[in-house]
Amino acid sequence: MSATLEAGSWQYRALNALNPGLDHLSDGLIDLVEAGHPVVAGSADLKYSNGLVKFADVHPDRFLQFGISEQHMVSAAAGLATTGAMPFVATFASFLGLLCCEQIRMDVAYTKLPVRLIGHHTGIALGFYGTSHHATEDISTMRAIAGLTVVSPADGPQLRAAIRASAEWEQPIYFRISRGRDPRVYGDDVTFEFGRGIEHGYGADLTFIACGTLVHPALEAAEALRREGLSVGVVDMPTIKPLDEELVRLVAARSRIVVTAEEHNVLGGLGAAVAEVMAEHPSRARLVRHGIADEFSLIGPPTHLYRHYRLDTAGLVGVAKLALQ
Amino acid sequence: MVNPAATQPSTTSATSPPGSDDGTDRLGDRAAFIRTETIRLIEIAKVGHYSSVFSAAEIFAALYYDVMRIDPARPDWQDRDRFLMGKGHAAVGLYPVLGDLGYFPMGLLDGYAHLGSSFGDHPDMTKIPGIDFSSGSIGHALSNGVGMALGGRLAGRDFTVFVMLGDGEMQEGQVWEAALSAAHHRLDRVVAIVDRNGFQLDGGVDDVIGIEPLAEKWRAFGWHVVAVDGHDVGAVRQVLREAKQGPRTGIPTCIIANTVKGKGVSYMETEPGWHLGYLEPADGERAVAEILAARNGVGA
Numbered sequence: 001m002s003a004t005l006e007a008g009s010w011q012y013r014a015l016n017a018l019n020p021g022l023d024h025l026s027d028g029l030i031d032l033v034e035a036g037h038p039v040v041a042g043s044a045d046l047k048y049s050n051g052l053v054k055f056a057d058v059h060p061d062r063f064l065q066f067g068i069s070e071q072h073m074v075s076a077a078a079g080l081a082t083t084g085a086m087p088f089v090a091t092f093a094s095f096l097g098l099l100c101c102e103q104i105r106m107d108v109a110y111t112k113l114p115v116r117l118i119g120h121h122t123g124i125a126l127g128f129y130g131t132s133h134h135a136t137e138d139i140s141t142m143r144a145i146a147g148l149t150v151v152s153p154a155d156g157p158q159l160r161a162a163i164r165a166s167a168e169w170e171q172p173i174y175f176r177i178s179r180g181r182d183p184r185v186y187g188d189d190v191t192f193e194f195g196r197g198i199e200h201g202y203g204a205d206l207t208f209i210a211c212g213t214l215v216h217p218a219l220e221a222a223e224a225l226r227r228e229g230l231s232v233g234v235v236d237m238p239t240i241k242p243l244d245e246e247l248v249r250l251v252a253a254r255s256r257i258v259v260t261a262e263e264h265n266v267l268g269g270l271g272a273a274v275a276e277v278m279a280e281h282p283s284r285a286r287l288v289r290h291g292i293a294d295e296f297s298l299i300g301p302p303t304h305l306y307r308h309y310r311l312d313t314a315g316l317v318g319v320a321k322l323a324l325q
Numbered sequence: 326m327v328n329p330a331a332t333q334p335s336t337t338s339a340t341s342p343p344g345s346d347d348g349t350d351r352l353g354d355r356a357a358f359i360r361t362e363t364i365r366l367i368e369i370a371k372v373g374h375y376s377s378v379f380s381a382a383e384i385f386a387a388l389y390y391d392v393m394r395i396d397p398a399r400p401d402w403q404d405r406d407r408f409l410m411g412k413g414h415a416a417v418g419l420y421p422v423l424g425d426l427g428y429f430p431m432g433l434l435d436g437y438a439h440l441g442s443s444f445g446d447h448p449d450m451t452k453i454p455g456i457d458f459s460s461g462s463i464g465h466a467l468s469n470g471v472g473m474a475l476g477g478r479l480a481g482r483d484f485t486v487f488v489m490l491g492d493g494e495m496q497e498g499q500v501w502e503a504a505l506s507a508a509h510h511r512l513d514r515v516v517a518i519v520d521r522n523g524f525q526l527d528g529g530v531d532d533v534i535g536i537e538p539l540a541e542k543w544r545a546f547g548w549h550v551v552a553v554d555g556h557d558v559g560a561v562r563q564v565l566r567e568a569k570q571g572p573r574t575g576i577p578t579c580i581i582a583n584t585v586k587g588k589g590v591s592y593m594e595t596e597p598g599w600h601l602g603y604l605e606p607a608d609g610e611r612a613v614a615e616i617l618a619a620r621n622g623v624g625a
Contacts, residue, residue, distance in 0.1 A: 038479075038480075040475075040476075040479065061479070062479070064475060066506065067505070067506070067509075069499075069502035069503075069505070069506065071468070071499050071502065072468045072471070072499055072502035072503050072506055074468075075465045075468030075469050075472065075499070075503075076468045076469065076471045076472030076475065076503070076506065077472060078458075078469055078472060079458070079468065079469040079470060079471060079472020079473040079474075079475075079476065080472040080473070080475055080476040081472075081476075082457070082458065082469075082472075082473055082476070083403065083472075083473055083476025083477055083479075083480055083482070084403065084476070084480060085476045085479060085480070087472075102462060103465060103468075103499075106459065106460075106461065106462050106465060107458075107459075107465055107468075107469060110449075110451075110459055111450055111451060111458070111459050112451055
């Protein structure tokens with residue numbers, strides 16, 4: 001099958017209809033190539049799942065198929081980076097952040113090579129595929145690796161902006177992205193700055209600090225709580241490492257309650273990173289870490305799971321009200 | 326300084342008579358230098374992998390003093406040949422080579438393994454000029470080398486990537502992921518060199534987890550396989566040159582170097598427990614004397 005046919009294949013059309021956010025991954029890489037960067041994209045038998053089929057169609061010579069050899073893919077990406085290439089390699093976050101953890105530590109981070117790792121279908125987005133395919137530990141493993149930047153964009157446009165911005169970021173990066181179905185938070189003109197959180201409103205009563213798929217429901221939850229007369233803000237914290245500690249301290253100084261929200265185990269994730277800052281810089285604010293409470297998730301349709309684990313708008317409103325009591 | 330021999334066409338026969346003036350004497354001397362320097366450096370650290378270096382000494386010598394296209398003044402030169410070590414624990418034998426070639430002042434090695442030294446049991450590419458990739462966790466290097474070859478192809482560069490693997494390393498699954506990948510992507514400038522010295526930490530490789538038939542395994546994975554006596558430095562040079570300069574077939578080469586763990590020091594050759602150890606100074610002196618005596622016999 002020629003590459004030209006693939007963009008018109010049923011797999012691609014079906015995917016694009018369901019997961020428009022994934023287009024932004026390929027689009028960001030295509031932007032980089034057009035800007036003259038030596039991008040190489042690699043996938044481990046998941047080019048339809050992560051949408052890299054679009055990039056492969058536009059730049060077949062810059063797409064590498066690694067097959068179901070995730071650890072090999074990461075190590076090879078490091079080798080590629082030594083030759084001046086700018087490698088982006090993608091697979092399910094459950095495999096990248098855990099199966100490939102040691103290859104990332106030794107071959108990517110220890111060597112300080114500008115490899116870009118794309119862990120997709122994070123958290124419990126793979127629903128009934130179960131624990132093998134759920135990624136609720138990857139922030140924890142990745143942020144414990146020295147020198148590795150960890151980024152969890154809120155939506156497709158922010159992902160595309162972050163990928164473009166990565167051309168100027170020398171350190172290796174772990175991008176944590178979902179399945180491309182996140183409602184839009186930002187417009188196409190959004191920009192990205194590594195290490196900076198983005199404030200959405202001032203919260204005297206409560207501020208959500210959220211990343212990734214939890215940013216959109218946090219914004220909706222804040223709006224609902226504001227309608228009830230509460231002062232509630234949201235911080236989108238796409239860079240989990242290096243964390244915007246200044247913004248965490250600012251929020252902790254002005255809000256009674258800080259609620260972190262993430263599609264991840266509360267141990268070791270965004271909530272833990274915020275807790276570390278708040279513990280070392282005491283304020284009057286109380287911290288509530290919300291996420292997966294150190295358990296393996298149930299299976300089910302993702303929307304049902306988000307409702308069950310209170311990771312949707314109504315769930316976040318409930319968590320906030322409990323904390324405000 | 327571009328290694329002049331590296332650009333010459335191959336004319337050497339695989340069997341080189343002792344004392345001939347084809348350069349093998351010098352390579353043999355460099356192999357002895359690798360062994361004696363290894364003893365000197367491990368004396369500083371008080372523990373190290375002597376015997377893992379001794380099985381590979383002729384391979385190091387042939388690569389760095391003859392076969393590889395390198396320029397010690399430009400360790401990051403993109404057109405250079407690359408050398409990676411899956412068996413990173415033999416790095417103590419490579420450091421003296423790099424110092425000898427001028428990648429860094431030889432005196433730096435006097436601080437081997439000291440607090441904050443760049444030079445430890447495993448090689449660190451971010452700290453040591455001439456180290457093409459860091460290693461230490463066995464099983465990654467062939468993948469790193471495949472990535473380099475893919476990058477070289479994309480950039481239109483014609484360099485060769487030599488990857489030395491331990492025979493115990495054949496037990497790592499990632500090696501075979503990389504082997505599949507190199508053959509699939511037709512990376513004929515990837516050369517794997519298996520140092521088949523027969524021993525690993527817990528004993529004989531074939532007693533721990535057997536790897537034979539090894540040549541058939543690599544052939545089944547789509548590689549061209551050559552066996553060589555890993556201590557016949559002329560023959561080693563010959564197979565390395567052929568792998569580097571041979572016609573582009575799309576098929577990667579695996580050289581199985583049949584070696585002796587601890588080669589050059591008689592009591593190590595017969596005692597597999599020497600994978601990791603320490604020689605008291607008096608024993609170290611006797612080992613050096615044996616290595617040098619063997620060299621003095623060449624051509625006499």
